[in-house]
Amino acid sequence: xxxxxxxxxxxxxxxxxxxxxxxxxxxxxxxxxxxxxxxxxxxxxxxxxxxxxxxxxxxxxxxxxxxxxxxxxxxxxxxxxxxxxxxxxxxxxxxxxxxxxxxxxxxxxxxxxxxxxxxxxxxxxxxxxxxxxxxxxxxxxxxxxxxxxxxxxxxxxxxxxxxxxxxxxxxxxxxxxxxxxxxxxxxxxxxxxxxxxxxxxxxxxxxxxxxxxxxxxxxxxxxxxxxxxxxxxxxxxxxxxxxxxxxxxxxxxxxxxxxxxxxxxxxxxxxxxxxxx
Amino acid sequence: xxxxxxxxxxxxxxxxxxxxxxxxxxxxxxxxxxxxxxxxxxxxxxxxxxxxxxxxxxxxxxxxxxxxxxxxxxxxxxxxxxxxxxxxxxxxxxxxxxxxxxxxxxxxxxxxxxxxxxxxxxxxxxxxxxxxxxxxxxxxxxxxxxxxxxxxxxxxxxxxxxxxxxxxxxxxxxxxxxxxxxxxxxxxxxxxxxxxxxxxxxxxxxxxxxxxxxxxxxxxxxxxxxxxxxxxxxxxxxxxxxxxxxxxxxxxxxxxxxxxxxxxxxxxxxxxxxxxxxxxxxxxxxxxxxxxxxxxxxxxxxxxxxxxxxxx
Numbered sequence: 001x002x003x004x005x006x007x008x009x010x011x012x013x014x015x016x017x018x019x020x021x022x023x024x025x026x027x028x029x030x031x032x033x034x035x036x037x038x039x040x041x042x043x044x045x046x047x048x049x050x051x052x053x054x055x056x057x058x059x060x061x062x063x064x065x066x067x068x069x070x071x072x073x074x075x076x077x078x079x080x081x082x083x084x085x086x087x088x089x090x091x092x093x094x095x096x097x098x099x100x101x102x103x104x105x106x107x108x109x110x111x112x113x114x115x116x117x118x119x120x121x122x123x124x125x126x127x128x129x130x131x132x133x134x135x136x137x138x139x140x141x142x143x144x145x146x147x148x149x150x151x152x153x154x155x156x157x158x159x160x161x162x163x164x165x166x167x168x169x170x171x172x173x174x175x176x177x178x179x180x181x182x183x184x185x186x187x188x189x190x191x192x193x194x195x196x197x198x199x200x201x202x203x204x205x206x207x208x209x210x211x212x213x214x215x216x217x218x219x220x221x222x223x224x225x226x227x228x229x230x231x232x233x234x235x236x237x238x239x240x241x242x243x244x245x246x247x248x249x250x251x252x253x254x255x256x257x258x259x260x261x262x263x264x265x266x267x268x269x270x271x272x273x274x275x276x277x
Numbered sequence: 278x279x280x281x282x283x284x285x286x287x288x289x290x291x292x293x294x295x296x297x298x299x300x301x302x303x304x305x306x307x308x309x310x311x312x313x314x315x316x317x318x319x320x321x322x323x324x325x326x327x328x329x330x331x332x333x334x335x336x337x338x339x340x341x342x343x344x345x346x347x348x349x350x351x352x353x354x355x356x357x358x359x360x361x362x363x364x365x366x367x368x369x370x371x372x373x374x375x376x377x378x379x380x381x382x383x384x385x386x387x388x389x390x391x392x393x394x395x396x397x398x399x400x401x402x403x404x405x406x407x408x409x410x411x412x413x414x415x416x417x418x419x420x421x422x423x424x425x426x427x428x429x430x431x432x433x434x435x436x437x438x439x440x441x442x443x444x445x446x447x448x449x450x451x452x453x454x455x456x457x458x459x460x461x462x463x464x465x466x467x468x469x470x471x472x473x474x475x476x477x478x479x480x481x482x483x484x485x486x487x488x489x490x491x492x493x494x495x496x497x498x499x500x501x502x503x504x505x506x507x508x509x510x511x512x513x514x515x516x517x518x519x520x521x522x523x524x525x526x527x528x529x530x531x532x533x534x535x536x537x538x539x540x541x542x543x544x545x546x547x548x549x550x551x552x553x554x555x556x557x558x559x560x561x562x563x564x565x566x567x568x569x570x571x572x573x574x575x576x577x578x579x580x581x582x583x584x585x586x587x588x589x
Contacts, residue, residue, distance in 0.1 A: 118523075
C-alpha cells in the first residue's frame with residue numbers, strides 16, 4: 001500500500017487505521033453513543049451485554065458511551081495543548097535563533113531550568129497554584145511542553161539562519177517577523193510535522209496520567225484517564241472495567257507511534273527524537 | 278571540566294529551588310487569608326502572618342527556607358502538623374528501593390537486547406525488539422500496572438496487588454511485595470534504553486574504522502563487541518543515567534497504582550490536599566535526584582570520552 005508516494009509497511013497502515021478510527025469516534029461522538037454521557041443505565045459494573053457492549057462503570061453508566069465521549073474530551077484536550085505548545089515553542093525558538101545572542105541566551109537558560117527537572121513535577125506544583133480546571137490544565141501542559149518544541153525549533157532555525165537566502169533577506173532590510181515567517185518557517189515545516197505526532201503522544205499520555213492521579217480533566221466530563229481512576233475499585237474483584245479506557249489510551253498512542261516511526265524512517269532529517277537528546 | 282559540570286549542576290539546583298519557592302509560596306497570594314478565611318480581622322491576620330514569619334520580605338523567607346532544607350529541616354505539614362522529614366525519609370528510601378529494583382532488572386535487559394538488536398540489524402530479532410519497545414513506550418504506566426494486577430494477583434494469587442510495606446518489613450517480603458511495581462517500571466524504562474542503546478551502537482557502526490574492520494573480514498558479532506561497543510559505551514552510559522532519572526518520575530504514577538508508600542504518592546496526596554510545605558519538600562527532593570543523575574551522566578561522559586576533556 002502506498003501513502004503520499006511512499007510505500008507504507010503493514011505497521012504504518014495499522015497505525016493510520018487506528019488514528020482514523022479514533023478521529024472518527026471523537027468527531028462523531030454523540031451520534032455513535034447509544035446513551036447520554038452521564039445517563040445511568042444499569043447497576044454498578046454490570047457485565048457486558050447486548051445493551052451495554054463493554055458493561056457499565058462504577059455507578060452504572062454505559063462504558064461504551066463513556067468511552068466514546070471520553071475520546072472527544074481526551075483527544076481534543078491533548079490536541080489543543082499540543083497546538084498551544086507549538087505556537088509558543090516555535091515562536092520563541094525561531095526568535096531565539098534569529099534575534100541575536102542575548103535574546104537567545106536568555107530564553108535558552110530559562111528553558112534549561114524548566115527542563116532540568118521532570119515536567120510532571122513542575123505540572124504538579126503549577127496545578128496546585130492554578131487550581132483544577134480545563135483551562136489551567138491546557139495552559140500548564142502547553143507551556144511546559146513548549147520547552148521541548150523550543151529546543152527543536154531553535155536548532156532548526158540556527159541551521160537555516162546561516163543559509164544564503166536568509167542573509168539576502170536580511171540585507172534587503174527585512175524585519176525580524178518577515179525573516180521568521182517567510183524565510184525560516186516554511187523550511188522548518190517538515191521536521192516540525194513529525195515532531196507534532198510525538199509531542200501529541202507525549203501530551204496525551206501526560207494528561208491521561210494527571211487525570212488518573214485525579215489532577216487532570218475535572219468532573220463531570222468523561223475522559224479516559226479519569227475513567228481509569230474511577231473504575232479502579234473493580235480490579236480487586238477481577239472486573240476489567242478500568243482496563244477499557246486504559247487500553248483505549250494505549251491503542252491510540254501505539255497507532256501514532258507506529259506512523260511517526262514510519263515517517264522518521266523515510267526522511268532522516270533532524271527529528272524530534274534526535275533533537276531532544 | 279568535571280568540576281565545572283558539577284558546579285553547573287549545583288547552580289541549576291539553586292535556581293530551581295528559587296523557582297519552586299516563588300511558585301509555591303509567593304504566587305498563590307496570601308496564605309493567612311486563605312487559611313483564616315475572608316472574615317478574619319486585620320489583627321488576627323497580622324498575628325498569624327507574624328507567627329508563620331510571613332511578614333518578612335520574600336528574599337529573607339527564601340533564605341530561611343533554604344537554610345532549613347540544607348539542614349534537613351523541611352518544616353511541618355499544614356494538614357496534620359507532622360514533621361515532614363520524618364515522613365519523607367522512609368518514603369524516600371522506599372522510592373529508591375523501588376527504582377533501584379527496577380533498574381537492576383532493566384539494565385541487563387536493555388543493554389543486552391539493544392546490542393543484540395544492533396548485531397542483527399534489520400533481521401527478525403531486531404524487528405521484534407523494535408516492535409515490542411514501541412508498544413512498551415506507548416503504553417501508560419497504569420495500563421501495564423493494572424493488567425499485571427488483574428492477571429497475576431487477582432485471577433492468580435501469585436503476587437500481592439498492593440505493595441504496602443512498613444519500615445520493619447523484612448527484606449525478602451519487601452522484594453516480594455515490590456515485584457509487580459518494579460516489573461511495571463522495568464517494562465517502560467527498558468524500551469527507551471533498548472532503542473537508544475541500539476541506535477548509539479548503530480551510529481558508531483557507520484564510522485570508517487568499523488568499515489575497515491568489516492573489510493578485514495571480521496564477523497559482525499566481533500566487530501560490534503570489540504570495535505563498535507567501546508566507543509558506543511559513553512553515549513550508552515549517559516542514556517542509562519537519563520533513563521534512571523526518568524525512572525524516578527515514572528515512579529509517581531506507579532506508586533499510586535500500587536499504593537506504595539513512596540515520595541510520589543506523598544506528593545500527589547499533598548497536591549490534592551494543597552499542603553504547600555509538603556509539595557515544596559517533595560519537589561525539591563525530586564529535583565535534587567533528577568539533577569544529580571543528569572550531572573552524573575555528563576560527568577561519566579566526560580570521564581569516558583577524552584575528547585570532551587579538552588575544550589577547543
